[in-house]
Amino acid sequence: MSAYTALVSAHLKILFRSREFLFWDLMFPVLLMILLGSAFGHSGFSATVGVSGHGAVRPLILHTLHHIAGVKVVLTQAGPQGIRSGHLDLWMQIQHHHVELIRTASPTSEMTATIIQGIIDQMNLAMIHAPAAISLHISHLPGPTFNYVDFLVPGILAMSLMTSGLFAGGSLVTYRTQGILRRLQATPLSAPQFLLSRYTAQLVLALLETAILLGVAHVLYGFSPRGSVLAFVICLLLGSTGFLMIGFFVANVVGTPEVASTVNNVINLPMMFLSGVFYPVGQLPAFIKPLSAILPLKYLADALRNIMLASQTLPQQTQPLLVLAGTAVVFGVLASWLFKWDARRV
Amino acid sequence: MAAIRVNNAVKRFGNVMALQHVTLEVDSGQTVAILGPNGAGKTTLIDMLVGLSRLTSGNIEVLGHVMPKESRRVRERIGLCLQSTAFFPRLTVRETLSLYQHFFTRRRSVDELLDWVQLTEKASEPVSKLSGGQQQRVALAAALVNDPEVLFLDEPTTGLDPQARRDIWDLVEMSRQHGRTVILTTHYMEEARHLADRVIILDRGRVVADGAPNALIRQYAPNRVVRVSGDHLESLEKLGWNPVAGASGHEWQRPLEDHDQSLESLLAAARQSGAHVQRVSIQESSLEDVFLHLTGRSLSA
Numbered sequence: 001m002s003a004y005t006a007l008v009s010a011h012l013k014i015l016f017r018s019r020e021f022l023f024w025d026l027m028f029p030v031l032l033m034i035l036l037g038s039a040f041g042h043s044g045f046s047a048t049v050g051v052s053g054h055g056a057v058r059p060l061i062l063h064t065l066h067h068i069a070g071v072k073v074v075l076t077q078a079g080p081q082g083i084r085s086g087h088l089d090l091w092m093q094i095q096h097h098h099v100e101l102i103r104t105a106s107p108t109s110e111m112t113a114t115i116i117q118g119i120i121d122q123m124n125l126a127m128i129h130a131p132a133a134i135s136l137h138i139s140h141l142p143g144p145t146f147n148y149v150d151f152l153v154p155g156i157l158a159m160s161l162m163t164s165g166l167f168a169g170g171s172l173v174t175y176r177t178q179g180i181l182r183r184l185q186a187t188p189l190s191a192p193q194f195l196l197s198r199y200t201a202q203l204v205l206a207l208l209e210t211a212i213l214l215g216v217a218h219v220l221y222g223f224s225p226r227g228s229v230l231a232f233v234i235c236l237l238l239g240s241t242g243f244l245m246i247g248f249f250v251a252n253v254v255g256t257p258e259v260a261s262t263v264n265n266v267i268n269l270p271m272m273f274l275s276g277v278f279y280p281v282g283q284l285p286a287f288i289k290p291l292s293a294i295l296p297l298k299y300l301a302d303a304l305r306n307i308m309l310a311s312q313t314l315p316q317q318t319q320p321l322l323v324l325a326g327t328a329v330v331f332g333v334l335a336s337w338l339f340k341w342d343a344r345r346v
Numbered sequence: 347m348a349a350i351r352v353n354n355a356v357k358r359f360g361n362v363m364a365l366q367h368v369t370l371e372v373d374s375g376q377t378v379a380i381l382g383p384n385g386a387g388k389t390t391l392i393d394m395l396v397g398l399s400r401l402t403s404g405n406i407e408v409l410g411h412v413m414p415k416e417s418r419r420v421r422e423r424i425g426l427c428l429q430s431t432a433f434f435p436r437l438t439v440r441e442t443l444s445l446y447q448h449f450f451t452r453r454r455s456v457d458e459l460l461d462w463v464q465l466t467e468k469a470s471e472p473v474s475k476l477s478g479g480q481q482q483r484v485a486l487a488a489a490l491v492n493d494p495e496v497l498f499l500d501e502p503t504t505g506l507d508p509q510a511r512r513d514i515w516d517l518v519e520m521s522r523q524h525g526r527t528v529i530l531t532t533h534y535m536e537e538a539r540h541l542a543d544r545v546i547i548l549d550r551g552r553v554v555a556d557g558a559p560n561a562l563i564r565q566y567a568p569n570r571v572v573r574v575s576g577d578h579l580e581s582l583e584k585l586g587w588n589p590v591a592g593a594s595g596h597e598w599q600r601p602l603e604d605h606d607q608s609l610e611s612l613l614a615a616a617r618q619s620g621a622h623v624q625r626v627s628i629q630e631s632s633l634e635d636v637f638l639h640l641t642g643r644s645l646s647a
Binding site for chain 1: 396398418419421422426428430431432433434435436437441444445446448449450472488
């Protein structure tokens with residue numbers, strides 16, 4: 001075994017013995033995906049209708065409502081207060097042949113009212129046996145459809161590659177302040193050998209993080225990536241390289257682990273929220289959009305999504321891949337140029 | 347053959363002269379202690395010798411190679427135990443030594459090293475779980491993974507308890523008997539005297555003395571000292587005695603020179619002058635006195 005392979009295996013051992021690493025790099029992205037996926041993953045229509053009163057039409061209306069996907073009926077004797085408290089989206093009072101609807105301004109409420117209006121119109125027409133003057137048929141567009149989880153998984157994956165790259169930089173600062181790097185410097189080991197070994201370990205981690213995240217997404221949400229596996233792997237390794245180099249760069253311009261973690265947060269948080277990880281960049285206010293266009297994480301998330309969801313090829317991702325490669329080269333060169341073994345003096 | 351040649355070495359940090367025109371040669375097989383107070387330039391000198399820091403001017407050769415230009419070739423053949431360095435805390439003792447072993451082409455067996463520093467039972471413990479003395483033994487074992495020709499030890503026992511210090515001394519002693527060149531820095535004169543066959547005293551970046559411990563004492567502090575304590579000792583001043591600093595006049599001392607009268611007559615004269623002497627002690631000169639003589643300051647200050 002060479003110095004390089006011995007160091008790669010040492011790095012991996014150290015990481016897997018670190019609780020911070022196991023939680024923040026391996027578990028946290030998965031938990032975040034489950035949390036957001038469960039909270040916002042149900043993109044289907046869902047509404048609760050409170051029904052009170054009696055009348056000949058009541059059983060027929062209720063029977064029809066039961067067949068409409070997403071509509072839940074609650075039988076109640078109370079008045080329309082449930083709407084105010086938010087438990088109900090719509091309140092319906094039936095008296096003989098009169099139906100009274102009370103709705104709010106919410107889109108769900110409006111949509112439910114429209115559905116019920118349509119049902120009553122149909123029932124009226126059926127009762128007078130009127131022939132339909134205009135016929136209507138609705139069909140689905142064939143091809144893949146995306147839901148929120150499909151959007152979220154590549155985003156969370158990109159985010160986890162970013163945080164673990166920055167985290168690696170932070171640990172380099174700790175090694176330096178503790179004198180661990182100085183001791184390594186006193187051996188025949190060279191700086192490129194050391195950095196390359198840490199980089200290799202990072203690529204192994206990137207693949208592992210990806211496997212865990214995609215595995216959980218598949219089991220919980222039936223998520224299956226499309227597109228070329230090779231294009232996907234190249235894209236995620238390139239992204240991982242870019243963020244590790246940013247981490248290495250930060251590690252060599254700051255003095256203490258505390259400052260490193262602050263700087264990393266300053267990089268981490270805007271990227272996380274402005275790069276289209278959790279919601280599309282299109283939903284951001286117009287004045288922020290130019291900012292998100294300069295964040296490398298946006299390009300990684302975009303490229304991963306385009307490959308995993310739309311089966312796009314690498315040549316179609318030239319722009320984001322060039323941005324990521326540029327990030328890796330610029331910060332990699334700066335980091336090796338500024339590299340310091342020793343915290344005490346330069 | 348000289349293992350180390352330092353010629354007119356100067357190191358400046360801003361306005362501070364850390365090393366001022368240091369010239370010295372160390373033969374292979376010698377054990378040399380570099381003695382001096384904190385800030386004397388000991389660590390700076392070691393850093394220069396192993397190529398961790400660049401000289402401002404002058405030149406250094408280690409094992410025939412120019413430093414720091416040929417550092418990597420030299421590091422292949424030397425072992426280091428440095429101050430304020432550490433190992434990966436989450437690796438075990440065995441993993442640490444095995445990792446360091448892979449950095450060198452010449453390798454000693456890890457089991458043999460573990461046995462040598464008596465850490466075989468701790469081999470599977472993470473380094474972070476060891477005591478200070480045990481960690482220092484790991485550092486010493488790591489310094490020896492490549493069976494080095496020259497061993498550099500920068501303050502190897504600073505901060506250790508007396509037993510742990512003795513353990514390190516034994517290990518250094520064994521290494522020395524092995525025929526290795528050993529360069530160690532220390533501010534404990536006892537350590538220098540015990541381990542080294544040559545002492546280099548460094549003060550404010552300059553070599554102020556260089557030689558075998560006993561030769562230095564003979565040369566710079568040949569006098570033993572008589573020290574008395576008691577009351578009414580002020581009268582001793584006329585007889586050539588000096589008050590001991592910090593003893594508020596209750597302890598006085600004077601050199602006991604070979605051509606002096608006997609101790610008996612010195613004390614008789616003291617009593618006659620009216621001094622009440624209660625205790626008498628004779629202090630052998632030490633490297634501390636050599637340092638005091640050469641710099642006018644105490645080593646431990």
